[in-house]
């Protein structure tokens with residue numbers, strides 16, 4: 061069921077899944093996510109006790125409930141989908157019906173009786189920005205957060221690193237298989253049905269490249285796959301960052317391959333991207349206990365966000381200590397502002413200087 | 429890329445996939461589908477030679493090309509998505525650019541310079557009606573088909589039959605697993621995060637029932653699984669059928685379990701539904717060679733439509749010769765007119781009379 065005020069396409073492409081408890085449960089079972097938010101609230105009672113809180117996109121209501129349990133005077137919990145009904149039930153069953161007010165609305169359209177001391181929200185998507193939900197949090201912040209109020213989380217960074225992987229070659233092989241399959245199909249269609257499909261070979265090839273070679277993927281990378289120190293490409297104070305800042309990125313990066321003492325060069329099969337957020341409170345209302353949530357490669361397994369892998373075909377052959385420098389551009393898709401294209405452009409250096417013989421490389425990936 | 433005239437949600441939910449050659453290729457590789465349409469055209473040249481043809485939803489352009497190859501004077505090939513561009517290329521590469529005119533438009537909005545002798549279209553979805561594309565064909569027919577003109581295909585039936593399967597029990601086990609998983613989740617969330625989720629147990633249960641027990645599934649059934657003669661629940665002349673006729677169905681059925689001479693009763697694990705279409709031409713312009721396309725269970729494997737299985741939990745225990753009689757209701761979903769809910773209501777009979785002790789049973793399935 062689509063709530064009236066959500067646009068048709070935005071419902072079909074985005075909100076729809078959040079209406080399922082099954083999907084909320086996936087997030088509620090992500091222990092790293094849960095522990096970070098829970099700790100951020102319960103270890104900083106001074107920021108919640110007697111305060112007013114806005115939970116942007118409350119989903120099942122979990123963050124609102126924690127804020128209330130920690131002594132908030134009033135929690136406004138806004139949720140666009142019918143999940144709001146379930147959140148209401150949950151709040152009441154947990155005896156917090158007079159503290160937490162669940163409001164089914166988009167946060168853009170909500171009317172609250174007062175401004176709030178804290179905005180809490182779990183808005184992060186793959187590689188931080190996918191889903192573009194932070195747009196909504198900015199709207200809420202600029203309208204409903206008191207001067208000096210605290211954002212939970214308060215800071216966010218995005219990082220990329222070169223990684224070792226065999227999946228890039230595998231994707232390339234799948235792409236080539238698919239093209240071979242097309243060629244057989246062209247022959248069969250000519251033989252059996254008298255139509256020559258070869259005029260569309262290029263179109264099919266381009267489509268399959270997009271799918272196999274220009275689409276990033278969810279991955280759970282082991283730290284041992286990381287070949288060089290991650291580069292922080294963005295570092296934002298969420299109290300101050302604007303829509304302009306996050307809308308389209310164009311940022312430099314530099315990556316250096318670890319010195320391993322290996323005899324041959326390393327093969328960089330992909331760039332991996334992830335994000336961290338932290339809960340530090342605002343300048344006026346700092347957290348007593350700072351809490352961090354990272355989605356970096358972890359030997360104990362990924363959060364539900366995993367990392368995004370931007371596969372390289374072919375990979376990059378890089379010696380110990382080599383460096384890659386370039387830019388990352390990230391743009392919203394025209395057809396769907398909640399999705400992004402990521403473009404990486406880089407040159408390779410040995411020691412301190414760029415290796416002119418290798419030339420600039422560039423690729424674009426869709427984050428789906 | 430969404431063409432301007434398609435609604436946002438209809439694009440996201442429906443048209444979007446048809447813009448990919450990959451998806452068109454799946455249909456173009458369905459040999460039973462291809463052979464039936466190809467034969468229908470080439471074995472009935474009298475209906476095409478010198479005639480005008482409208483191809484509703486031409487996709488890659490294949491049906492339009494066949495019509496032109498068979499001597500049509502003019503073929504109007506209408507396609508809503510950007511696949512139209514590829515179809516145009518294909519038509520030209522096959523030397524038919526002056527016979528086939530590709531028009532990118534919905535067929536509802538297209539303007540043609542004349543009425544046509546034949547409408548050809550491949551509009552069938554799972555269990556015939558899913559996707560509701562025949563709505564568009566009716567609009568095209570009522571506006572653009574000459575009196576006496578021929579529909580390709582001209583007739584369609586829908587059938588259901590009782591089948592043997594273990595998947596119904598498996599689905600039930602998965603459903604139960606999922607509920608057990610929820611119970612553990614409730615315990616963990618209480619223990620680790622101090623929130624009692626049990627108030628949502630019923631909601632989760634209902635959601636999982638919908639998913640596991642009330643959703644029909646694509647299947648490729650072997651004829652040996654069919655436990656009784658199929659019942660034709662609808663039989664339509666596509667020259668005459670109206671939107672009213674197909675919009676919502678409420679039809680009786682009667683199914684009889686085969687006499688196998690087995691000692692115990694058979695277990696009916698699901699009802700299976702499929703469709704047939706045939707190409708007979710119109711009364712005024714009958715086909716010389718009638719061609720049929722069936723999606724019934726086939727030992728050589730299914731068409732890309734397969735069959736739809738409506739799983740039963742629990743199954744029905746039915747003796748040799750027992751019969752099931754009831755009604756099938758099929759209604760469009762409010763949120764998405766291209767999807768349907770199927771409701772079956774039945775009673776069980778032994779020999780000729782209804783077994784009053786068993787009582788009426790009923791279930792609803794979503795066709796996704």
Ligand SMILES: Nc1ncnc2c1ncn2[C@@H]1O[C@H](CSCC[C@H](N)C(=O)O)[C@@H](O)[C@H]1O
Nearest residue numbers: 078117118119138139140165166167182196
């Ligand atoms: N603009 C908006 N207004 C209201 N709710 C929104 C929104 N954009 C996204 N949401 C909701 O925000 C939720 C994000 S998922 C996080 C859910 C919950 N806070 C938790 O941490 O478990 C989804 O339920 C989604 O429907």
Ligand SMILES: Nc1ncnc2c1ncn2[C@@H]1O[C@H](CSCC[C@H](N)C(=O)O)[C@@H](O)[C@H]1O
Nearest residue numbers: 446485486487506507508533534535550564
């Ligand atoms: N109302 C409408 N107007 C125009 N095209 C439509 C339409 N509804 C569906 N379509 C198109 O109809 C096609 C159905 S699939 C069949 C494609 C092709 N005729 C073949 O037989 O291979 C899709 O490409 C879809 O985009």
